[in-house]
Amino acid sequence: MPSSLKINPNDTVAVALTQLSAGSTQQGIKLISDIALGHKFALKDIKSGEHITKYGYSIGIAKQDIPAGSHIHSHNLKTGLGNGETYAFTGTPQTQLKNKPTPQIMAFERANGDIGIRNDIWIIPLVGCINGTANAIARKYEATGALPKGSQIQILAHPYGCSQLGDDHVNTRSILQNLATHPNAGAVLIMGLGCENNTMQEFRESLSPVDAQRIRFMIAQESEDEYQTALDHLQELSQLMQADKRVEVGIDRLRVGLKCGGSDGFSGITANPLLGAFSDWLCSRGGTTVLTEVPEMFGAEHILMERAESQGVFADIVTLIQDFKQYYIDHNQPIYENPSPGNKDGGITTLEEKSLGCTQKSGSSIVTDVIRYRQRIKKKGLNLLEAPGNDGTAITSLAAAGCHMVLFTTGRGNPLGTVIPTVKVASNTALAIKKKHWIDFSAGPLIDEQSDLQVLCEDFANYLMEVANGKQTLNEINRMQEITIFKSGVTL
Numbered sequence: 001m002p003s004s005l006k007i008n009p010n011d012t013v014a015v016a017l018t019q020l021s022a023g024s025t026q027q028g029i030k031l032i033s034d035i036a037l038g039h040k041f042a043l044k045d046i047k048s049g050e051h052i053t054k055y056g057y058s059i060g061i062a063k064q065d066i067p068a069g070s071h072i073h074s075h076n077l078k079t080g081l082g083n084g085e086t087y088a089f090t091g092t093p094q095t096q097l098k099n100k101p102t103p104q105i106m107a108f109e110r111a112n113g114d115i116g117i118r119n120d121i122w123i124i125p126l127v128g129c130i131n132g133t134a135n136a137i138a139r140k141y142e143a144t145g146a147l148p149k150g151s152q153i154q155i156l157a158h159p160y161g162c163s164q165l166g167d168d169h170v171n172t173r174s175i176l177q178n179l180a181t182h183p184n185a186g187a188v189l190i191m192g193l194g195c196e197n198n199t200m201q202e203f204r205e206s207l208s209p210v211d212a213q214r215i216r217f218m219i220a221q222e223s224e225d226e227y228q229t230a231l232d233h234l235q236e237l238s239q240l241m242q243a244d245k246r247v248e249v250g251i252d253r254l255r256v257g258l259k260c261g262g263s264d265g266f267s268g269i270t271a272n273p274l275l276g277a278f279s280d281w282l283c284s285r286g287g288t289t290v291l292t293e294v295p296e297m298f299g300a301e302h303i304l305m306e307r308a309e310s311q312g313v314f315a316d317i318v319t320l321i322q323d324f325k326q327y328y329i330d331h332n333q334p335i336y337e338n339p340s341p342g343n344k345d346g347g348i349t350t351l352e353e354k355s356l357g358c359t360q361k362s363g364s365s366i367v368t369d370v371i372r373y374r375q376r377i378k379k380k381g382l383n384l385l386e387a388p389g390n391d392g393t394a395i396t397s398l399a400a401a402g403c404h405m406v407l408f409t410t411g412r413g414n415p416l417g418t419v420i421p422t423v424k425v426a427s428n429t430a431l432a433i434k435k436k437h438w439i440d441f442s443a444g445p446l447i448d449e450q451s452d453l454q455v456l457c458e459d460f461a462n463y464l465m466e467v468a469n470g471k472q473t474l475n476e477i478n479r480m481q482e483i484t485i486f487k488s489g490v491t492l
Contacts, residue, residue, distance in 0.1 A: 001448055004035075006043065007269060008056035013040040013072055015054075015265055015347070017447055032069040038265025038347030038411070040072040052077055055268065055360075057300070059353035072349070079350040081299050081336050089314045093307055093366050100284045105254065105468040106246035108186065111211040115253050116183035117404045117468045119244050120152045121237060122419065123189045123230075124176055126203060127161030127196035130220055134191055137230040148241045150470060151186065153234075154419050156483050161198035163492035173198050174374040175485050177207050178400035180215065184420055186244055187214045187237035189230065194221030213240055246470070252286030254468060255377055257398030257406040257420075258361040259292065261391040263339075264411025264427055265347025268357020270443035271409035271427035276363030277457035278407070278464070283365040283381050290377065290403055291362045292385040292394050294324040295338060299352030300359040304384065309368050316370035320386055327488070338389070342412050361409070373486060377402045391416050392484030399483070405467060413438060417475025419483060421467050424474065425460075440473050 004026040006014045014027045020035040027043055035041045040054065046066040051058040061080045066072060107115040123134045138153040147153065156179055160172040176198075180188050192200040200219055216233040220226040258275050260267055279289040297304060301321045308314035328335045338351045348354050368381035377383060387397035395406050395418040405420050411427035413435045426432040429444030441463055445451040467473060475481060 001450065004041075005269065005447075007054060010053055010056050012043050012046060012053045013059075014043055015040055015269065029069045032067060033071045035071055036347065040265075040347065040349070042066050042068050042070045042072055044068050051080060054353060055356040057352070057356055059356065060350040073347075074344060074349055077349050079299075079336050079352060081350075081352055087302065087305055087314075087318050089308070089311050090306055092310055100281075102250045102252050102285050103465060104248045105251050105465050106470070107249050107253070107468065108183070108244055109247055109249065110183050111214075112209070114183040115249050115404075116186070117254075117470070118184040118421070119148065119150065119186035119241060120154055120184065121147070121187050121189070121234065121241070122154050122156055122179065122182075122185040123191060124156045124180055125158070125161070126176070126190065126192040126198045126200060128157070128159040129162070129196070130191055130193045131155065131157040133220060133226065137227055137234070140227065141231055141234045146235060146238050148186070148238060148244065151238075151241065152476070152479075154481050156419060158483055158485055160485055160487070162196040164197065164487075164489070165492065166489055168487050168489040169197065171374060171486050173203060173206070175396065175400045175483075177203065178374070178376060178402070179419065179483070181208050181210055182399065182402070182420075184404060185214075186241045188216070189233050189237065190215065190217045191230065192217075192219045194219045250286070251282070251465065251468070252380070254282065255288040255290065255403045256282060256464075257290045257292070257385075257395065257401075257403035259391070259394055259398065259406055260296075260358055260361065260409040261416070262410040262412035262414040263343055263346065263348060263354065263357065266427040266447065267346075267409055267411040268353075268360050269427070270446040271411070271425045272357055272360035273453060274425065274443045274446070274456060274460060275361040275407050275409060277453050278363075278460055279361065279382060280363035280365050281457055281461055283363075286380060288377060288380045288383065289362075289365070290371070290383045290385050290398055290401060291359070292387040292398060293358060293389040294320060294384075294386055296351075296355050296358040296389045297321065297384075298325070298336065298355055299350075300355035303356075303359060304362065304367055307365070307367050307382075309366050309381075313367055313370060317367065317384060320370050320372075320384060324386070324388075331488075346411050361407075371401055373397060375401065388486065390484070392418075392482060393486050395422060396483040396485065405464070405473075407464075409443070415475070415478070415480050416482065417473070417478075417480040419481050421473040422475040422480075423464065423467060437478070438474060
């Protein structure tokens with residue numbers, strides 16, 4: 001295993017793959033300071049005001065003169081991003097041929113022609129006041145042992161559904177509606193309290209067409225015994241699901257979300273490129289991947305724009321970026337107040353460095369569509385989805401958009417999962433060993449064993465097909481299944 005890595009031939013920094021000591025020689029340079037694991041050091045003398053390059057792109061500007069062999073981090077590197085970015089359409093990229101063989105997976109075919117890779121019962125409270133009731137009902141029903149084999153009951157608990165206005169109210173209702181029609185749910189029970197402003201009538205009237213046999217509605221205040229009413233509904237739904245069987249379908253029908261959280265200096269070198277390789281693998285076979293975390297596109301958005309399928313998609317990407325920047329401005333917050341403290345501890349210094357690593361998850365595929373928050377996936381191929389970088393909000397938005405699973409890379413560790421299988425991919429072997437009860441797959445061999453990316457991608461794809469076929473992820477085993485809905489306005 002090498003001790004350091006220069007990612008791109010044009011880079012002016014290298015990354016420490018182990019703890020490095022001052023006085024040692026790396027990349028032909030004598031280090032003049034200790035370099036922590038995942039952190040950067042200068043490969044040449046860098047002048048104050050000069051751009052510093054990693055991944056072949058600028059990750060910011062030197063705050064002072066930096067001698068070769070020096071540690072580069074927040075003390076001597078600042079973002080080069082500002083508020084005056086301009087974008088120009090450079091032309092339609094060459095169409096990528098989708099001529100790869102299409103593997104088969106085993107999934108549940110739904111009445112509307114969609115597929116699900118799970119067959120769970122979801123209880124969806126319309127308001128946070130009834131979360132506890134829903135949980136108690138689920139525990140009671142699970143204790144009967146009547147659930148279909150391989151199925152779980154999930155409670156899509158959230159704190160909203162009342163005391164909300166405007167976009168916040170619409171966000172809550174729309175995200176819950178999208179989840180109510182998700183194909184991973186074999187059946188759904190919608191529970192209202194009865195006095196919330198997310199009313200059952202409004203919810204039902206604007207709900208997309210559903211399989212009426214597979215969804216039930218109840219209002220707790222209108223039932224003398226809400227527990228028994230709910231248990232009766234669950235029993236009816238379970239009986240319907242007993243006959244559900246997996247059938248063979250093409251992997252081109254699979255939709256996969258791409259996410260990172262708790263990133264470190266290795267995330268953009270190992271785990272995120274692995275997701276990018278898989279994204280290309282799936283898209284080349286007719287499938288769909290979805291990249292989100294718009295603020296973590298800032299500084300790397302031009303790379304995605306260059307891959308826009310058409311001028312219309314390019315314009316949609318520009319609007320996506322500009323609208324999210326305006327959201328910060330409207331709330332009087334700095335646009336580039338990122339990375340997080342944990343990111344910085346792991347070696348990431350500026351937002352453009354974080355974004356350049358983050359967007360590695362998109363691979364090299366053409367961007368076919370841009371999805372706004374609350375919208376569903378409409379086109380196959382690589383999509384961009386409007387959502388913040390916040391882990392819970394991002395993975396929930398991917399589920400609500402229609403993804404069957406989420407691939408979630410992490411360098412520092414994060415147990416969070418959502419209501420669809422959430423595959424945790426470690427950026428380094430040490431994390432995979434330490435948190436084996438969190439981590440489903442490790443990209444560490446790309447560094448430790450210098451494994452070939454495409455070979456590891458094939459292993460990863462085979463594992464993900466097992467997940468699609470029913471193999472539980474650790475978030476499912478540990479019942480780490482949560483939703484977070486985007487909120488920006490007042491609470492009454």
